[in-house]
Amino acid sequence: MLAYALKRLLSTIPVLWIAITACFFILRLAPGGPFDGERPLPQAIKDNLAAHYNLDKPLIEQYLIYIGNVLKGDLGPSFINQDFNVAEQLLSGLPYTLTLGTSAFVFAVLAGILAGIAGALYKNSLPDYLLGLFILLGLVVPNFLVAPILQLVFGLQLDWLPVGGWGDGSIAFLVLPVVVLALPHIARISRLMRGALIEVLNSNYIRTARSKGLSRTRIVVRHALKPALMPVVSYLGPAAGFLLTGSVIVETIFGLPGIGRYFINAALNRDYGMVLGTVIFYMVLIVVLNLIVDILYAWLDPRVRTQ
């Protein structure tokens, strides 16, 4: 098990390296630069800036310097915001994004799995149909549409919850963003869970378990649940990625000072250093989350381990 985890960890290194390299060159090969503002700067200042940011060196050298810095944990300076470097800005936004993301992730997984189990066990009954309707809406209504509607209803008309901002960081400020972020994933996870559980319950080994005279609860809990969770678990890796990108929009709509909003601002302002840093940061997060998911998967399915 440990060897498997280690092996998977090592295999993420080339992934990250390729991704960082790709991002770096896309940005450098692009026409225009961060200093091509509305007012053209004098050439001398431009040169100074270029020298400061190593932009005057050959591309390969810039790349090597950048990779070297990344390895040291230094994501370089922000091209727009001179007061803080990229790593500092990201770290300041991290707690908000992490709180939001983790809460939404846990909420989506728990709610999705429970709803999926309920749907499978009470297949073709009223609760299952209601779940089906919910799944459908969750799949097609984009979160940038859900968000303003919920803001209007719960924030303005009912006045139960704050419309946005972080406030004092209390739960009330988190409820709407977390729900908006989690909804589509609850829909997807419950759909996967329901489908997988129904399939497992029709499998030969469940028939064997029934032939052994086991109770229904025992069959579901001991024999069916683990294999039915596998598609859900393999979705969790991508889901973590989707949640992070989803947080971009949720942070923007609800005005939360997380990484996502920095990213959007940086992208709109062409702050290359910041954009690159954010993408790398997100990728590390996603790769680590995928790694955790893979290990979880191996734990669920003994066949993966022995391969």
Add this chain to the structure above:
Amino acid sequence: MSNALDSNTENELNGELSTGRSLTEAALARFRANKGAMAALFILIFLILAAFLGPYALPFNYEDPDWNAFKSPPSIETGHYFGTDQNGRDLLARTLYGTRVSLIVALVATLVSIFIGVSFGAVAGYFGGRLDQAMMRFVDVMYALPYILFVILLMVVFGRNVYLLFAAIGALEWLTMARIVRGQTLSIKHREFIEAAVAAGVKPITIVFRHIVPNLVGPVVIYAALTIPEIIATESFLSYLGFGVQEPLTSLGTLIADGADVLEVLPWLLWFPAAILVALLLSLLFIGDGLRDAFDAREH
């Protein structure tokens, strides 16, 4: 003990049809029998016709203000059935236009993703070996990347160009298609009818086109149908954030973004585009599911 039983039990079918029904035809028949999917198909056709023909039937276009009607709520008398926005532009015209943009983006991006995905997957699957391993490893790597961020990165770097948007989304949506096609190619390649064709002396290139490609149609159609709504959602997501289609052009995502800002005072600016977007996605989802059910039933 020759053919006595055989002719009784096996030739029951002979009496009925004289021509057979291919799997695709059978699948389409199953699709036609699926009421939900057919209703969705009609809604989709209606939306497509409205988006492409509707603007010609309207007295207003999507960019010129009606000086008599600013912020006008939906009304039959003024002819602004969906109302107008802050600039007096007719929302119906803008919504139809936005739908058209969303549909075109989705279509082009889906075609790009089919093209890349099918060629990539078929090559990897058919040639196999080290090439396959290298190609699929690449797909794995791409999967691990936050692809929307990449699109945003591309939009930032190369400017907000609608054509680039098509290509960027399509170029990043092909991964799953490539995996599906590769898997299918691999499984077909090892099926015995391919060996039978080899044994019959059929040339490899002929085998690919006569025996492998036709059997890829089902999965590709199903997955393409499921890709379209995803691309529409992605496009509106990007437009919402301000990285997609730019003024005065518009798309459903842009309209929703604008509408959301004034939801309290001019609610119709959100509701109409939102309803169209949801109807579009819902009908595409139903069609995709219907196609999948229709084609997947082939094993029985």
Add this chain to the structure above:
Amino acid sequence: MTNPILTIEDLTVTFKTQEGLVNAVNGISCELYAGECLGIVGESGSGKSQTFLAAMSLLAKNATVSGAIHYKGTSLLNLNRQERNHLLGDRLSMIFQDPLTSLTPHMKVGEQMQEVLSVHQNMGEKEAQQLCEQWLYRVRIPDAKQRINQYPHELSGGMRQRVMIAMAMLCKPDILIADEPSTALDVTVQADILDLMTEFRTELGTAIVLITHDMGVVARMCQRIAVMQSGYFVEQGTADEIFYQPQNDYTKMLLAAVPRLNAASPTPKSGIDTSKQEALLDARHVVTEYKLPGKWLKPGKAFRAVNQVSLTVHKGETLGIVGESGSGKSTLARSLIRLIGIADGQITWLGKDLHSLDAQQLRIARSDMQIVFQDPLASLDPSRTIGYSITEPLGVHQPSLTAADKRQRVMDMMNSVGLDSSLYTRYPHELSGGQNQRVGIARAMIINPKLVICDEAVSALDVSIQAQIMELLKDLQRRTGVAIVFISHDLSVVSHLADRVLVMYRGAVVELADSIALFHNARHPYTQQLIAAVPIPDPKIESQRQRIKVNEATVSALNPASQLRFMPSKLDTDPNYMPKLIEVSAGHWVAEHDELKQ
């Protein structure tokens, strides 16, 4: 006789499907007595499994059951869930056809066994573990102590089925229902599994219901038999009655269709004296290897699927190739006609080295060699019509024919393989398995080949269809003089078709002889074991047969020493030794081996 422990009265099972109601079981009645083995025989779709799944309440949700099933006076159909769970696994237990999918993949076999004891006997974990271990020993699983902590995928098919049996027997049930328990297994493993079941029946008095399609298995195991066809019991009686005085036509037809090993007739099948015929295909020391996936950067090792095989196929003869799963017989077949490359050796086709022909020459050579596959549906392109599939080889090899000529040729061919010409425009999924296999044969025969390789060509078919296809092959051979290489795991089938038979074990030839010599005077212990393991559809013969047991295969097929399973004396001196073939009498070749210890 005492009272029956299980009675079934007028049982009907109906499934609600999209095409309407389907009656799987139509009012059947039978009884089961303590300590007996009742055989339920029928072809696929006859409803034989559904009957007893109904008794166990294991039917799919869309099934409705009427009639009555009583176990010792308790009506099984009227029990509530709790009462039923009390009986299932304790008094009535069941084992299934496919032991891989029938065990929960993520639970250790020990856990799965122990929970039966904890549920039914409230037994503590330690005690349960010990008892399970004892049972694993009892079903002859070596190293039970380690096996109990393994997952199902780590066990071989035979071992999984042993685990299933041990699990079903844990509470010493009154009734064991076995649904095709040995169908997915090799014949030697099947013999072991059946012996185990008989052992428990005689020692513990467990009544067994044996559901199977195999008349031989029934003859070996059962005292009473019910024959089932489309949901009805067409005939019920003692084994002797069914086998020696069958009353019903269907029973008679089934018995007639079953290939019998013991009935291998003394006349050569194709009526050809092979020694006088010219050789079509000659293989010398053929080696075929598969690359195993490597680990990290190390290249994978090669696995020899076919190891130093030499054989000759003469014009017009039928050569049978027999072997269990993993013996390399299908790989050999594909190598013989160059569907896969060979690593070593030489294959001569009509005097030319087949594996050094260029693409053009190979295409010409292929017009004389064809292949028919095991799975009739998989061997036809699902997106093409039957007519297209049969025409394709014609288009390659006789491109000058006009469309109308081709169509006529195909129609004639369809006619001669017993296919109605109206099927020309049909698709494979619209045809039955037997029909599709006829299409496969028509496609192979359309260009009048000199050699057809039949790779398990009848194995996926019901016995009645199997018999017809075999008849068809014989008929085509008589008419066209085509040579056939007939590959099968089923010795009885091969004994009916082949002039000469080659026996393979783990990639190598262990014995090659003409059919009669092989089946009546096998010399190699493996062949003897194989023949002894084949059930014969005749209860009297079965009751007097001796089983032959050879030391079990202990090393993996990847280990070169596995070749020495029958020659352990060489293991110490020369573990890489490859037993040589020795001609013991004219045309009878046997691989070197140690003397068999009886």
